[in-house]
Every structure is written in structure tokens, then in C-alpha cells.
Amino acid sequence: MSAPRTLTLNGSPRKMGLAHGHACGDAIRRYTAGRVALAGSETWAGHAMDRAAVLALATGCLDAHHDYAPDLMIELEGIAEATGLSPAELIITNGFTDFIDFAHSRGGGDDATECVEDDCTAFIVPDHLGIDGHGWFGQTWDMHAGSAPFVILLQARPDHSPGFIAFSLTGCLGMIGMNDAGIAIGINNLLGAEGQAGVSWPFVVRKALQQTDIDAASACVTGAVLMGAHNFMLFDRHGHGINIEAMPGHCQVTHSGQAALVHTNHCLAPDTLCRCRPRPPASQASSEARLSRAQALLEQTPITTEALIALTRDPVICVRAAPPLDMQTCGAAIMQPAKGMLWVAQGLPSENGYAAFGPEK
Numbered sequence: 001m002s003a004p005r006t007l008t009l010n011g012s013p014r015k016m017g018l019a020h021g022h023a024c025g026d027a028i029r030r031y032t033a034g035r036v037a038l039a040g041s042e043t044w045a046g047h048a049m050d051r052a053a054v055l056a057l058a059t060g061c062l063d064a065h066h067d068y069a070p071d072l073m074i075e076l077e078g079i080a081e082a083t084g085l086s087p088a089e090l091i092i093t094n095g096f097t098d099f100i101d102f103a104h105s106r107g108g109g110d111d112a113t114e115c116v117e118d119d120c121t122a123f124i125v126p127d128h129l130g131i132d133g134h135g136w137f138g139q140t141w142d143m144h145a146g147s148a149p150f151v152i153l154l155q156a157r158p159d160h161s162p163g164f165i166a167f168s169l170t171g172c173l174g175m176i177g178m179n180d181a182g183i184a185i186g187i188n189n190l191l192g193a194e195g196q197a198g199v200s201w202p203f204v205v206r207k208a209l210q211q212t213d214i215d216a217a218s219a220c221v222t223g224a225v226l227m228g229a230h231n232f233m234l235f236d237r238h239g240h241g242i243n244i245e246a247m248p249g250h251c252q253v254t255h256s257g258q259a260a261l262v263h264t265n266h267c268l269a270p271d272t273l274c275r276c277r278p279r280p281p282a283s284q285a286s287s288e289a290r291l292s293r294a295q296a297l298l299e300q301t302p303i304t305t306e307a308l309i310a311l312t313r314d315p316v317i318c319v320r321a322a323p324p325l326d327m328q329t330c331g332a333a334i335m336q337p338a339k340g341m342l343w344v345a346q347g348l349p350s351e352n353g354y355a356a357f358g359p360e361k
Helices: 013-023 025-039 051-059 062-068 070-083 087-094 096-105 145-150 201-208 214-222 281-297 305-313
Strands: 006-011 122-125 136-144 151-158 164-169 176-179 183-189 230-236 241-247 250-255 261-263 327-336 341-346 355-357
Touching: 006 013, 013 025, 013 070, 013 151, 025 051, 025 070, 025 087, 025 096, 025 145, 051 087, 051 096, 062 070, 062 087, 062 201, 070 087, 070 201, 087 096, 122 183, 122 230, 122 305, 136 145, 136 176, 136 183, 136 230, 136 305, 145 151, 145 327, 151 341, 164 201, 176 327, 183 201, 183 214, 201 214, 201 230, 214 230, 214 241, 214 250, 230 261, 241 261, 261 281, 281 305, 305 327, 305 341
Parallel strands: 006 151
Antiparallel strands: 122 136, 122 261, 136 327, 151 164, 164 176, 176 183, 183 230, 230 241, 241 250, 327 341, 341 355
16 A cells, blocks of 8 residues: 545535545445444443443533534534534544543443553654654554554645644544644543543544644643543654643643653553553553563664654554454554654555655655
8 A cells, every 4th residue: 555545625614524524425424333333332331332322422522522622513513414424423433432431431340341442552752862853753553453444644724723634534533643833643542441521532633733832732632621531642843742641530741851752552650540441461461562662662773764664563563453352553653743744654554655745755
């Protein structure tokens, strides 16, 4: 696969939403049907719910999204109008793992979650470790292998905020990206025990990409009433990096220092770890192994773009689907905000090339 599937969006929130929905309508409807069905399954949520109960929970989150980012809700409503889906259904599609935290908190019990959708490995490389004096943010993007056909790259120029490029899934507002102001943001899923009616993580990512400085982007995370748990990584063109283990009601903020900063899918801070629900042993072992492997690879300095691409292809970090969970690396992104460069691979990085975007492509 030489280049990712891309969708160009521009204009007002409504115009962008309608364009997204019309361009990808069939895929959005298929993906949403699957997400809503999984959200009501005992395997994922810890207790079975019928469709009406699932949608009632999602409907209870609409006001939080309106209050947090009314323009992004207009964009989501444009997707809904174009596809014939409800905003509640699209809230589940956008923030599925956050919604699972919320659903699990409404009766899932204390046992380890049977299914988890997270194997991402993310990193910040400070400027002084880069061979050209500029740092990077990068990550693999892992999820259920059945999501792979729905991966899309959004190239957008909204009317009243910076342009951006973002990895996404059809029907979703944006999940990993960088804007024209030189702010990059990515994520790792966490398993939160205290989900609530709140804002899903793609809204947080997109609101951060509307900002022009990293402190304002960070505040989009720490100031949100979050539906579920995620780790957010931010890096800007000035070499500032921030990691936020974000839980409903609590955020642990760490600023990057002299060493590369790596995060996978388990909490590292005691104040967030105590807010997690149990992780299956195999998932915990994978997260710990990927963290250790990425840290070791990033000790080999000076660091180059080619070395980071090789990291995403490493057999410990690049995850192949295997039953019963069928988790797989469905893409990867490496960003250098100081130069406005972004490299993306769709599908397994070990089997697919990277496409470059930016002034030096």
C-alpha cells in the first residue's frame, strides 16, 4: 500500500460534516452498526445491553459534547444528516473505547475486561536527540483488525482554525494528527474504571488541533469532562512535549525532558493507576513489552526519521492479528512539527510504505 486513503475537507463545520458523510456514507453506516452492536455485548462492556439501552447511554452524552465543542457537534450532525444515522450512534463510533469505559461503569463489575482495543505505542523524541536538531512525535495505531478497512486520512482546512492532517476512521472527526500551527497530538487507550456521561476522545483531539499553542491544546484535555480514559501525547514545533494520563475527574501531566518519552497502554502514575479497571494479563504483558522495547530503541542516538520508521516496524511493537482478540497495527504516524512534516503508513508498517506530507515531501 503506497499511500493512505485520503479525504479532503474544507469550510464550515456543517460543510465538512456533510462532505465526510456523503463521501463515506456506506462505510460509516457499516462501521457504526458494528460499533453499536459491540457496545452492547457482555464481552466488551462487561454486561449485556440491548440497542435501546446503548443508545440511551450515548444520548445522555450529547449535551456534554455540545457544551465542550459546539462547532464539532455541528460537524458531527452534518455526518449524521448525510448518512441517516443519529448523533448518538456516531458518538459511539467516534469514542468507542471511551463509551466502553462509560458502559462498563454502569454494571460491568470488577473483573478484567475480556476484550480491549489497545496496542498503541507512542513516543516523543526531544529536539536534542534528533540528528537534525528537531524532535518528533510518533505512534503506531492499533485496534481490532476489522477496523482496518475504515482507516482514512483527513486533510482539512476549517474556516476559522488551523488546517490539519489527521488519521481517522470513517465517520470519526479525527484521532491522531498535526495542524498548521505545529501542534501534534496522539493517543493510547487506557482502561478507566470511572466512565461517565462526558466528552469522547476524538472531540478532544480535534479541539486540540484547533489551537495555536501547546498550553491551550493541553488545556483541551485537562479541562474536558471526559467520558473515558485515554493517554494523550502532545508535541509542538518548539520542541515542547506533554504526556497526559487522562481519567474522568483526574489528569496526570508530565512534561518531556532530556530522554525520549514513551507510553503504551498501561498507566504509569499511581494516581491514575488506581482509577483503572483490571487489564487481562496478556494485554498487560504486551503493553509492558512494547514500552520496554521502544525505550531501548530510542536510546540509540542520534535519532533519524528512518530509525523511527524502523521502530514502528519492530516485531514487538508492530502487532499482528491473532485470535481471540485479533488486535493489529492498522497504521502508524511520525510527525516533525518544526518542519511541518508528517509520515503515515496505512496498515501494518512492516508491510506497507510510508507516505510523506509537508513542504519537504
